[in-house]
Amino acid sequence: MxxxxxxxxGNLKTRAKALTEDVPYRISNLSNICSLIYxxxxxxxxxxxxxxxxxxxxxxxxxGKTACIRIPLGKGVCGTAALRDSIQLVPDVSLFxxxxxxxxxxxxxxxxxxxxNGNLFGVLxxxxxxxxxxxxxxxxxLSSFVEWLESALPAWDLAGFETx
Ligand code: SME
Numbered sequence: 094m095x096x097x098x099x100x101x102x103g104n105l106k107t108r109a110k111a112l113t114e115d116v117p118y119r120i121s122n123l124s125n126i127c128s129l130i131y132x133x134x135x136x137x138x139x140x141x142x143x144x145x146x147x148x149x150x151x152x153x154x155x156x157g158k159t160a161c162i163r164i165p166l167g168k169g170v171c172g173t174a175a176l177r178d179s180i181q182l183v184p185d186v187s188l189f190x191x192x193x194x195x196x197x198x199x200x201x202x203x204x205x206x207x208x209x210n211g212n213l214f215g216v217l218x219x220x221x222x223x224x225x226x227x228x229x230x231x232x233x234x235l236s237s238f239v240e241w242l243e244s245a246l247p248a249w250d251l252a253g254f255e256t257x
Contacts, residue, residue: 098135098226102234105133106241119249124154126242127217131156136223139196142207143171144215150175153215160195169193171216174204178213182232184225196220203227205239209246217242 109129113122123142131140141155143164150164150171167176169191174181181204186192192202199220207214217239221227 098223099230100134100234102238105129105234106238108133109238110241110245113245113249117249117251119246119251120154122245122249127154127156130219134219136221136226137219138198138222139218139220141218142215143175143218145175145213150216155218157220158196161193164193170202170204171218174206174216175213178206180205180232180236182227184227198222200224201226203231203235205235207239207246208243214243214246 109126112125112129116122127140127142131137134140139155139157139160141157141160142153143150144153145151149166152160152162164172166172170181170183170186170189170193173191181202183189183192183202183204186194186200186202189202199222201221201224203219205217207217217235219227219235
């Protein structure tokens with residue numbers, strides 16, 4: 094199934110770079126990036142970030158239905174990716190023990206850990222209502238995308254709401 098929805102990851106990265114160039118606001122850039130992913134990738138019903146804070150994953154910028162706020166490390170697909178520091182590609186979430194069903198329509202999921210200066214920063218989480226939506230091409234493409242994100246992150250320091 095995953096081969097039915099090929100994403101042009103080169104184009105995605107080019108557009109993300111253009112969107113964030115010279116923008117120092119972290120929340121703004123993460124917001125635009127998940128919006129771009131949501132727009133560009135077919136059959137994705139949720140795209141967003143969970144950010145590590147106080148030892149748990151906390152909901153960050155996202156596109157899609159409302160989601161759970163706090164995911165302990167080791168819980169669900171996101172918490173497993175964060176705890177193991179490894180990409181989780183789940184073709185059928187109903188077969189993943191402990192999957193957290195934010196949107197009951199979600200059937201498959203891919204979660205990529207993100208680092209800042211070598212430390213876990215959070216995860217990028219993509220969901221689909223299609224079983225087996227994500228495949229090896231997505232794993233490769235999203236790994237490379239997140240590598241770029243990690244290289245750009247340190248320059249996005251300002252929260253963006255501190256100028257008052
Ligand atoms: N399904 C995820 C929770 C986050 S939502 O999908 C947005 C999980 O099991 O980690």
